[in-house]
Amino acid sequence: MLDTKLKERLKKELPGTSVHKEFSPLRKYHLDETKYRESAVAIHLKFDLDDIELILIKRSAYNGAHSQQIAFPGGKVELSDINHEYTARRESNEEIGVPIENGTCIGKLSPVLIPVSEFRVSPYVFVHKTFPELIRNQREVDEIIKCRLSDINTQTKKIYRDVEAKSGFILKNIPGINYKNHFIWGATALMIHELNCIIKTL
16 A cells, blocks of 8 residues: 555655755755744645545735745644644644544654744644545635645646745746646645655655
């Protein structure tokens, strides 16, 4: 089973920054991690016979660095969280209605540093036999996006485009993936690319 193979692979050394760099050419990799706040996201997967379905969100518009960006459900670690995996589960419950106990955690991907918001993100991978009913948090989430990993294959669908960042600043030639009317870039693209690269080796 592919999910069993993925679980075993996630226990081994991960590609990390060696593949992250393919989707973040402007990113600096010598950063002072001591000032970064801890956060976690949930990568919810459902394995079909020939593909993998996953859940993304489009964040609501707000006065912040990640306004209306495509992301995985997640957020900062709270003092009351028992561990980072729980953070990913709690945020999934708050943002898209996934029950706290729903899904089997099979491991995590490499952490990603986000300089613009000074977060260190731990991506946890959860496997579901079926996805539960998803309920959008109308304040935090503009749209829940279900897609197949083959539709956002970073190894074959990589493109470059200009992106409007915070305060109207334009980032030039940013690598990412188009999915319908969405452009997936930044930390989310890094995580998807590492997942794609790992699964291609199974």
